[in-house]
Amino acid sequence: MRTILWLKLRLLKRDYMILVILTAMALLLTGIFGGSMIGKYQPSILVVSEESSLESDRFFELMQTSETFQFEWADQADAIMRVESDEVMAALILPVGFGMDLKSGIAPSISFFQSKDALELMELKNWVRAMVFRMQSDQRMVHFSVENFQGDELGVKVLAEADTHWANKVPVLVHTTTKTTGFFDFYDIKIHYMVGFLLFFSTFSIVFTMADLLQEKKQFTWNRQMISPITKKKILAGNILYSWCLGFMQALVLVGVGGFLFDIDWKAPLAVLLVLGMYILAIAGLGMLITGFVRTLEQLSAITPVILVSFAMLGGCMWPLEIISNPILLFAANLTPHKWALQAVERIVMFDAPIETIGFPILILGTMSLVFFILGLWRFHKHAIS
Template sequence: MRRITAIAAFEIKRIFQRRRSFLLLFGMPLLFTFIFGALFTGDGETRPKISVVDQDRTEMSQILIEEIKNAGAVHIKMEDGESASEKLANQEISGYINLEKGFQEEVLNEGTPEIQFVSSPSFEGAGLLEQIINDSLVKLQITSAAAGFYEETTGEEAGAVREKISDELASVPAAVGTVTVTKSADQQTMNNLTARSAGFTIMFVMIAILSSTGVLLEARQTGVWYRMMSTPASKAELLGGYLLAFFLIGWIQFGILMTVSEWLFDIQWGNTLANILLVSSLLLCTIGLGLFIAGFVKTSEQQSVFGNLIIISSCMLAGVYWPVEIMPDFMQKAAKFIPQYWGLEGFTELTARGGTISDIIVPIGILLAFTVVFLAVGMKRVRFE
């Protein structure tokens, strides 16, 4: 055991002597988390920008515009026709709404005014915005018709009645309530920043461990492995020392990234013991994958190229870069055959639902199953003589 720990300590020291290792191990995961987490977080700054060209400039047109604003789906800005067209052509906005002259007159006459919505072909929210415009217009027409009828019946001014009706509608409580289901009262809801942090931590830990496992091939290429086998240490002790080093390097990276992301991004990782078991399973799986790839390549350079290609592409499919839910159905099914998917499933259970060890047995079990397969094939194919 002393020889195993000595080999592991030497390899860990060698890894952290390289300055660029700190960038790969810690800098890149935090940078990618910040960029992609902010990109997919649905705050007000990421809403589509829509311009409104109000040629009517009447009370009714202003009411409609306010209704669309209050829906909160898009960011509204007033423009003239020429400016809106130019911004759409330059892709500065996703589209613009055009209200023609005579809009108020048409509404007061209980007609249906024509509203144009011009958008770029790439704007996927066009259908939603069209529905919001139609709903707002119907609400305006109903309010106007009711105010007109009330004015004829009571003689009260229609404008005042419309204002009363609008105030009453605005004060009606929402019919649908949102309930977040968690298993811990203190658990925060998982947002995209948390998901991306877990995902990129997994990706860069896998890249780092894969790079570390390439040391075995490098040792064979340079003859270091043969010289080490001439020492009293057995082959099992040498291999055990390297595997322990890879495991500890992964834990150092994971532990620091989890701590820093909690401090920087206020990410709550959940149950500590459950996280230890999940991360350990993921690290063992990654080490197994590294040996698996090493069994099919001849040099450490080949392992780095093919390994990074496999990890990055599989991370995309597993939901590291973006939520799995936005991908086609067949890709969502394929993602279940990738270790990173189950790692993210485990972190989702712990961070979003406040789960415990019993709630992540399935992800851990699947990761360990991947580990057994990878190690069995890798240990059989890797040759050091």
């Protein structure tokens, strides 16, 4: 096995630029694709008010404090036309009685007008709920103050004072214990995209490293190795170890440099690297399995992007699986290493989950590695004897 590693390092010395380019590309493409989904992109939302009230104006002002969306007033006909033509993502319709409802402490009914589903709409709905909640709280405060202290201008003054406090800190300190929570309350879509794309782009170099076996077959050195005293198991183990080491080194760069470039706080980097280590092993196994099923490098080059992109899509690298409701797709996601790696990393990075919670995903990744390698070895043996 050491001899195989010796060979691989010599070959890497000659062709190290390919690995550097692949790593740089993984970072660059993660930046491009991840950035395009989270960067300065601010979908436009129209606000239609069927009444003219201080409350609707204030609601609009509060909505504009969002960093995710940009809002503009529109009349109903214009809003419908622009939503239908996909010029804007959605429109919010404040009904007649919106202000009264707020004053009365009744939850106002706000209509959403949208032409299609989008992940961002969940965030929009959360934002609307938060702002309405804030207005209701403000109203209660005003109501209480006016009732107790009298005076026409007092309510306005209290409201202005409350705004000042909201701007900097929550005016009332509330201690809460959350038993269950909505997924999107804690979900950071930026981290999801960054981790997802890092996982996705890192797979290519790992799979193509395993494909060195096909290169060996093409240049006939594989046959020469097969009839040497080194056993086939040792030759394959050497190749797998090399592929894993290279993949892990790349992961170190991606986690280190990627975290710095994309401003990701990995929270527990060692746990993240443990997950990535198992993920790389599973992807190396997948690479071996694919390599075992194809006969030429050309076939591999054709089939690999299809498999890796499909796995990444199914595994949730491109979008959160939480927005998927199709049971078949959700079942298929369980069969990809991407899903489990992404889930484990997100648990650590987004939810500050204790390290024990990544045990199960790691176990699944380990099992997948084993299955992929066994099937890959079986295919290799079949090729060898035929």
